[in-house]
Amino acid sequence: xxxxxxxxxxxxxxxxxxxxxESDRQLPVxxxxxxxxxxxxxxxxxxxxxKQHMGLASAAALCPDLQLLPYQPxxxxxxxHNVAQQLYQVSSDIALDKPAGLILRLEGMLxxxxxxxxxxxxxxxxxxxxxxxxxxxxxxxxYAAKCLAYQQAGLITVDNRLFDKALNxxxxxxxxxxxxxxxxxxxLGIHTLGQLQSLPPAELARRFDSQLxxxxxxxxxxxxxxxxxxxxxxxxxRYMELLYDISDSxxxxxxxxxxxxxxxxxxxxxxxxxxxxxxxxxxxxxPPLKLSIxxxxxxxxxxxxxxxxxxxxxxxxxxxxxxxxQLDVNHFAGQQHTTEALFNQHQAxxxxxxxxxLLQARLGHAAVSGLTLxxxxxxxxxxxxxxxxxxxAIGQAVLPLRPAFLFTRPQPLTEAVTINQGPERLCPDGxxxxxxxxxxxxxxxxxxxxxxxxxxxxxxFIHGLFS
Numbered sequence: 001x002x003x004x005x006x007x008x009x010x011x012x013x014x015x016x017x018x019x020x021x022e023s024d025r026q027l028p029v030x031x032x033x034x035x036x037x038x039x040x041x042x043x044x045x046x047x048x049x050x051k052q053h054m055g056l057a058s059a060a061a062l063c064p065d066l067q068l069l070p071y072q073p074x075x076x077x078x079x080x081h082n083v084a085q086q087l088y089q090v091s092s093d094i095a096l097d098k099p100a101g102l103i104l105r106l107e108g109m110l111x112x113x114x115x116x117x118x119x120x121x122x123x124x125x126x127x128x129x130x131x132x133x134x135x136x137x138x139x140x141x142x143y144a145a146k147c148l149a150y151q152q153a154g155l156i157t158v159d160n161r162l163f164d165k166a167l168n169x170x171x172x173x174x175x176x177x178x179x180x181x182x183x184x185x186x187x188l189g190i191h192t193l194g195q196l197q198s199l200p201p202a203e204l205a206r207r208f209d210s211q212l213x214x215x216x217x218x219x220x221x222x223x224x225x226x227x228x229x230x231x232x233x234x235x236x237x238r239y240m241e242l243l244y245d246i247s248d249s250x251x252x253x254x255x256x257x258x259x260x261x262x263x264x265x266x267x268x269x270x271x272x273x274x275x276x277x278x279x280x281x282x283x284x285x286x287p288p289l290k291l292s293i294x295x296x297x298x299x300x301x302x303x304x305x306x307x308x309x310x311x312x313x314x315x316x317x318x319x320x321x322x323x324x325x326q327l328d329v330n331h332f333a334g335q336q337h338t339t340e341a342l343f344n345q346h347q348a349x350x351x352x353x354x355x356x357x358l359l360q361a362r363l364g365h366a367a368v369s370g371l372t373l374x375x376x377x378x379x380x381x382x383x384x385x386x387x388x389x390x391x392x393a394i395g396q397a398v399l400p401l402r403p404a405f406l407f408t409r410p411q412p413l414t415e416a417v418t419i420n421q422g423p424e425r426l427c428p429d430g431x432x433x434x435x436x437x438x439x440x441x442x443x444x445x446x447x448x449x450x451x452x453x454x455x456x457x458x459x460x461f462i463h464g465l466f467s
Contacts (some may be wrong), residue, residue, distance in 0.1 A: 168192065
């Protein structure tokens with residue numbers, strides 16, 4: 001038997017906006033379309049007596065402190081797509097019914113979960129985590145499930161008799177018939193879907209156009225209704241528009257945490273982690289600011305990524321207030337679990353790679369590097385900068401004593417020193433006698449240990465300092 005669930009999100013864009021401003025949920029807020037009518041209301045606005053499709057004048061008279069925001073169909077479509085992406089963790093056959101609905105086919109899912117009840121428990125738990133208001137119902141066809149969901153029927157059953165009873169008592173306003181056709185039906189004394197379906201099809205075909213018969217046929221399942229099922233995209237991409245513009249970069253942490261929690265859910269589901277995030281900050285009069293946040297070890301937990309993001313955001317100057325955030329991850333990698341000693345009582349709070357990630361987030365990638373030895377006798381060329389924690393090419397070789405700090409250019413010696421070790425002869429420019437240097441380790445009167453050399457012409461220079 002065919003079975004579908006329809007999910008209707010009556011205020012998807014507004015609920016998504018208020019995710020970034022939980023403290024403002026006591027204020028009445030509504031979205032307004034191009035016809036200056038209210039299309040989405042938050043609970044505070046509904047409590048104030050406002051209703052959908054109400055005009056602005058009536059709304060202002062009922063609720064003087066009403067906050068108005070523009071309805072954006074493109075933004076709503078992106079949010080609906082993101083909801084389908086997250087519900088795909090529970091249900092595989094999902095079709096988008098824009099602007100605010102999802103159709104879920106259940107035949108394969110019931111066998112997987114062992115029945116409708118355990119399947120609905122998993123699905124409702126995922127919906128509750130999204131914190132969007134929704135209406136739902138099962139139905140034998142997508143149109144039937146949609147009609148019942150719009151009435152908030154909440155039917156989770158496989159009993160066709162309950163579907164038929166609920167559909168027959170459904171008002172015409174819950175159907176997809178045009179308002180003009182609904183008014184025409186009401187003038188004929190037809191107020192419910194059951195009354196409409198009881199009329200002979202020939203009579204309906206004579207009085208009304210073919211769209212009515214087509215709708216009733218799809219409602220009953222007489223005609224095939226093709227659905228284009230959703231396919232999840234690789235990686236992760238989420239956009240969040242803020243309820244109000246934010247000019248302090250530290251305040252962006254709260255809405256960013258919501259996006260990172262969604263990322264963690266997807267990474268947990270696929271048993272993956274990621275090494276790089278791309279955070280985009282959107283401004284009204286300036287191009288987006290893109291920040292690349294990396295983790296040398298790879299992370300999947302939202303809290304770990306939030307700490308790295310906070311280090312980059314806390315001192316970030318903003319050219320103007322931010323009105324939207326977007327978080328993108330292009331590549332996932334499998335989680336690599338590390339083993340730890342069972343009886344080790346002194347474990348570090350973070351690994352070396354996690355420490356490197358924090359330093360790179362605070363100081364920048366260019367400021368954090370490793371030091372690798374090279375097979376060169378000249379001090380300036382004996383080492384080079386490398387990636388952090390990279391092992392040098394020279395393993396157990398005996399290394400000569402060298403200072404920790406080298407001057408870019410040797411400085412003339414202008415003070416008295418005491419020689420403690422040396423000489424060690426080096427020739428920077430090949431084995432030419434005129435370029436040879438005799439290196440010594442000495443100490444000045446302030447107690448500093450110096451790395452000195454003497455040229456062929458008996459001139460003394462300081463090349464470095466020992467720590």
